[in-house]
Amino acid sequence: MTILNQSESLPHKSCSAVKIMLLGPIGVGKTSLLRRLVFDTFSYDYKTTIGVDLVSYDVELQDGRPLRLVIWDTDGDFGESILTSSYAAGASGALVVGDATRPQTLARMALLLDGFERTMPRRPTCAVLNKVDLVAPGAAELKPFGGRPVIQASAQTGRGVRKAFLSLAQSIQRDRN
Amino acid sequence: MGDVMRAEPDCAGAEKISELEALKRLLFAPEIDRLAQAEQRVGALDGRVGSSDRFETAVAEVMVRALQRASGERAQDLSKALGPSLVLALFHEARLSRDNLAEALRPVAPQLARCARACRFQQFDNRVARLFGARESSQDSHYSPAQVERVLFLERKSGLLIANWRRGGAASDNADLISGLIAAITGFARDALGEQSLRSIDFGGRRLYLRMSDDLIVAAETDAELAPEQETALSGRFLELLLHQGGAIEESRLAAAAGAISSARPRIRTPVSLRLAQLAGVIALVALVGYGWRTGVHLRHERTTAAAVEAFMSEHPESAIMPLGLMTDHGARKVELRVLAGSAAEADALLAVVEVAAGPQYRVVARTSFTSLHSAYKKFEPVKEPDNHRLEGGAP
Ligand SMILES: Nc1nc2c(ncn2[C@@H]2O[C@H](COP(=O)(O)OP(=O)(O)O)[C@@H](O)[C@H]2O)c(=O)[nH]1
Ligand SMILES: [Mg+2]
Numbered sequence: 001m002t003i004l005n006q007s008e009s010l011p012h013k014s015c016s017a018v019k020i021m022l023l024g025p026i027g028v029g030k031t032s033l034l035r036r037l038v039f040d041t042f043s044y045d046y047k048t049t050i051g052v053d054l055v056s057y058d059v060e061l062q063d064g065r066p067l068r069l070v071i072w073d074t075d076g077d078f079g080e081s082i083l084t085s086s087y088a089a090g091a092s093g094a095l096v097v098g099d100a101t102r103p104q105t106l107a108r109m110a111l112l113l114d115g116f117e118r119t120m121p122r123r124p125t126c127a128v129l130n131k132v133d134l135v136a137p138g139a140a141e142l143k144p145f146g147g148r149p150v151i152q153a154s155a156q157t158g159r160g161v162r163k164a165f166l167s168l169a170q171s172i173q174r175d176r177n
Numbered sequence: 178m179g180d181v182m183r184a185e186p187d188c189a190g191a192e193k194i195s196e197l198e199a200l201k202r203l204l205f206a207p208e209i210d211r212l213a214q215a216e217q218r219v220g221a222l223d224g225r226v227g228s229s230d231r232f233e234t235a236v237a238e239v240m241v242r243a244l245q246r247a248s249g250e251r252a253q254d255l256s257k258a259l260g261p262s263l264v265l266a267l268f269h270e271a272r273l274s275r276d277n278l279a280e281a282l283r284p285v286a287p288q289l290a291r292c293a294r295a296c297r298f299q300q301f302d303n304r305v306a307r308l309f310g311a312r313e314s315s316q317d318s319h320y321s322p323a324q325v326e327r328v329l330f331l332e333r334k335s336g337l338l339i340a341n342w343r344r345g346g347a348a349s350d351n352a353d354l355i356s357g358l359i360a361a362i363t364g365f366a367r368d369a370l371g372e373q374s375l376r377s378i379d380f381g382g383r384r385l386y387l388r389m390s391d392d393l394i395v396a397a398e399t400d401a402e403l404a405p406e407q408e409t410a411l412s413g414r415f416l417e418l419l420l421h422q423g424g425a426i427e428e429s430r431l432a433a434a435a436g437a438i439s440s441a442r443p444r445i446r447t448p449v450s451l452r453l454a455q456l457a458g459v460i461a462l463v464a465l466v467g468y469g470w471r472t473g474v475h476l477r478h479e480r481t482t483a484a485a486v487e488a489f490m491s492e493h494p495e496s497a498i499m500p501l502g503l504m505t506d507h508g509a510r511k512v513e514l515r516v517l518a519g520s521a522a523e524a525d526a527l528l529a530v531v532e533v534a535a536g537p538q539y540r541v542v543a544r545t546s547f548t549s550l551h552s553a554y555k556k557f558e559p560v561k562e563p564d565n566h567r568l569e570g571g572a573p
Contacts, residue, residue, distance in 0.1 A: 017353055019335040050365040050517075054336075054357040070337065070357050086364030090335025 017056075017068035018172055019090055020165075023112045024097030025105045026076030029130040032155035033097065034073050037165055051075040052087055059166060061173050069169055071095075080111060083119045093124045093172045095164060100135045100152075113148065124171035128153050128164045322442050323401040325435040329356050330418060330426055333394045336360025342431035359396050363389065369517070388415035395419060397438060410441035475507050478535070482512055485534030489527050503531070505539075514543045521545070 022030045031053070038055050053073045060066050072091070074082055082088055094116045098109035106129075113125050133154040151167065153160030329352060330340040336357035343352075359378070366372040378385045386397045386408065395415040403411065414434035418426070483503055502515040512535045518524035524545040532541045 017337050019337055019357070050361055052361050052365075054354045054361065056351070056353045056357075068353060070353050072357070072361070086334070086368050087361065089364070090332060090337065090360075092335075 016066075017070055018092035018169075020069050020071045020168060020172075021082075021088055021091045021094040021116070022071055022073045022097065023082060023094050023116065024076065024128075025079075025099070025108045028076070028097045028099040028102075028105050028109075029155045030076070030097050031073055033095075033128070033130060033153065033161055033164070034071060036155045036158055036161045051078065057165065059169050061170060063173075065173075067169055067173060069165065071165075079108075080115050083112075083115045088116075088120065091120060091123065092176075093126070093168050094120075095126050095128055095168055097128045097130050100129050100131045100139070122175065124168060124175060126151065126164055126168040126171070128160070130155060132159065133157050322407055322439065323399045323403045325397045325399050325439050327352075327398040328431040328435050329359065329394075329396045329398075330431060331356040331360060331394050331396070333360060333363070333389055333392050339393075340426045340428055340431055342428050342435060344435070355398075356396075359385065359387065359394060363387065363394065370515075386411055388412060388419060390419045393419050395434075397435065403438070404442070407438050407441045411438045414438060475505070478507070478539075479503075479505050482531055482534045485530050486514075486527065489530045493526075505535075510539050512539050512541045514541060516543060516545050518545050 055071045057069045099105040127150045132152045133156045151164045328342045338356040341352045504513045528543045
């Protein structure tokens, strides 16, 4: 499974696309993770106005098929209301992010994960614990919670960033088959 | 002289007659002309004294000729004297009977546009241009309608692109993102503003026209504002596309729709010479000057408030404010500002600016929708340098 450089975007016709939500409280590093993944982000002034930004990113899945991720980076201000807004409609999966340095963000992360799975049944999610560069290895915050696998990531160092997006893409592809 | 001209034609046929006519013309041309003129003068006199109806028509004819001459040869003088009132009145009338008027005035459209320009009624100039189907600042009788640059066909909910066509077959940069953003913006408009079906978006300088069903959106990106005829064509073509629910859709259908919209020119009528009845109507319009001036005052007022909003926007590029509409109800002396803003303070600042521009006689009300906006995002500077390798090289 390889990530294709953003600049070598696949021609549209040969590539199916899925919508992915990037969720999590303010300041956990959602936008940073996305910027780490993709450099040429798409920026119209609307972002600050409508509270969402979009990035597309092409991946090649294990079976060699390409998949285009259209990632919706939302503002944390939405809270869980995002799940019932029009933004979440039609999403194929969600990456839900928490901040390793702020335990209270983990509780909200769990609420978002549950909420997404409830409102969008059978759509895969991926829990991401960001800013692991700021906590000591083995810290309590790094333990999986609620029996969910959590991907440890750092937008600062790049660790786990690709892995998180790709594992979500892979789950989505599995579900589609 | 009359007798000479009435020399009986013999029965040698039509050829002879025309020969004779030619000879007469050769010999008596000045006399024939003078006679014709005399006949005309009598006719005209008869026209004027005949009845009030005939008199009106005759006056109209004279005025129209004078107008035509003046608009052609002395555009500057005419524009100073009459241009603004006439043009204003025409716009009023144009709103009421657009087609008839456009047809009647087509032959003098360039002159009207020149008058308007000379009066620095730039906005009116553009309206003249639009009345005749040309784009902004018409190049006299050149009509160049807006072109469709791109057509996007997408799922309304997810924003995922179903099909995409671009003029000249250019590579589709970011089509997925534009389609996603269209869905985001229309979704936002519905969630936050209760706007069920946005019909157009000014999209970072691009102009997008939208038509949507519950599940699908068709969007056209154009290089300029569409003429009304083009927008009608767009509505028809896009409705057809929306009714086609069968999932996949060929690019060629989008191309066909784009072609139809781009080429839906305002009906070009063969230039007819001005007909008297229509012209009498035009003259009557001059009597609407009073009304016209009031319209002019209103238009200037609307322009002033719109300019104030524009100035505010360019002075505050950092603000997250997005004006959605500025509606003036002159009857009620009310200006309604519809705006999306990140904060109440931002909205208030804009409102204050509009209040000043609208003047004390107008009440300005704002319909503000707040957007979720947090300063953290704004502080975040994008990572610019391509450091993809660090994705691999990060801490384990
Ligand atoms: N040290 C560290 N800081 C981070 C990391 N990710 C994000 N940040 C910082 O956290 C703040 C909020 O990040 P942002 O991406 O705007 O969060 P968002 O609100 O979730 O989009 C910014 O100051 C980032 O520089 C990380 O992995 N490590
Ligand atoms: Mg963000």
